[in-house]
Amino acid sequence: MVNGRLELTVLGCSGSYGAPAGGACSSYLVRAGGTTIWLDCGNGSFANLQQHANVADLDAVVITHAHPDHCVDLYGLHVLYRYGLGRDCLPVFTPEGVEKQLASLVDNWGDTFDWHTVGDGDATTIGEAQLRFSRTDHPPPTVAVEVAHANHRLVYTSDTGPEWSPEVFGPGVDLLLSEATYQHDDIRTPIHLSARQAGEKARAAKAKELMITHLWPSIDPIASVEEASEAFGRLVMLAAPHLVTHV
Numbered sequence: 001m002v003n004g005r006l007e008l009t010v011l012g013c014s015g016s017y018g019a020p021a022g023g024a025c026s027s028y029l030v031r032a033g034g035t036t037i038w039l040d041c042g043n044g045s046f047a048n049l050q051q052h053a054n055v056a057d058l059d060a061v062v063i064t065h066a067h068p069d070h071c072v073d074l075y076g077l078h079v080l081y082r083y084g085l086g087r088d089c090l091p092v093f094t095p096e097g098v099e100k101q102l103a104s105l106v107d108n109w110g111d112t113f114d115w116h117t118v119g120d121g122d123a124t125t126i127g128e129a130q131l132r133f134s135r136t137d138h139p140p141p142t143v144a145v146e147v148a149h150a151n152h153r154l155v156y157t158s159d160t161g162p163e164w165s166p167e168v169f170g171p172g173v174d175l176l177l178s179e180a181t182y183q184h185d186d187i188r189t190p191i192h193l194s195a196r197q198a199g200e201k202a203r204a205a206k207a208k209e210l211m212i213t214h215l216w217p218s219i220d221p222i223a224s225v226e227e228a229s230e231a232f233g234r235l236v237m238l239a240a241p242h243l244v245t246h247v
């Protein structure tokens with residue numbers, strides 16, 4: 001961890017379903033000073049989390065929406081906390097619908113988690129991190145998340161269609177982590193972005209850096225990087241499992 005900065009570790013970035021060869025779904029580890037946040041818990045990501053963090057040290061979990069590719073591995077943390085570590089009351093911040101969705105996986109949450117519902121315009125502080133939330137253009141209640149620490153800002157779009165913009169968080173975010181599920185000539189549903197749209201939105205928001213993520217697993221990621229980079233105006237980064245970057 002570089003002092004005074006945000007650290008982002010990609011734990012999973014496959015769009016909508018797990019890719020071959022270790023392609024876990026959406027999940028990130030965010031460190032802000034001494035604060036550790038598990039941001040989204042897509043399928044396959046809990047195994048990767050344990051390679052990058054001591055799970056007993058988590059300060060909170062943030063889940064952006066109830067689709068399984070963003071939330072289902074919270075089940076694993078529950079099992080380890082409740083029956084392994086004996087830990088309870090870990091704060092979990094989610095929009096409405098996530099707790100109910102996950103309840104079908106668990107007989108009894110017990111006191112493992114301290115659930116907090118968040119929605120559009122909400123803000124909270126977790127240790128040394130300040131978080132803000134914005135409702136995106138995606139069917140279940142879904143929030144994009146800004147994490148700020150020591151004058152550095154990271155914005156994660158979660159999943160969104162084109163009717164939402166990261167501009168809501170104000171210009172000049174240091175790193176925009178944006179979904180880019182499709183390529184522009186093959187947008188299969190309007191509840192996600194193409195790489196071109198991700199680049200255009202990052203440019204409109206005056207983001208300093210753009211990392212694209214949540215690519216549909218069967219598409220060519222290099223073509224997506226080229227498409228997003230052309231729209232953004234300079235080279236974008238491509239999320240990959242275990243990639244660590246500083247904001």
Ligand SMILES: [Zn+2]
Nearest residue numbers: 016067069159
């Ligand atoms: Zn998704």
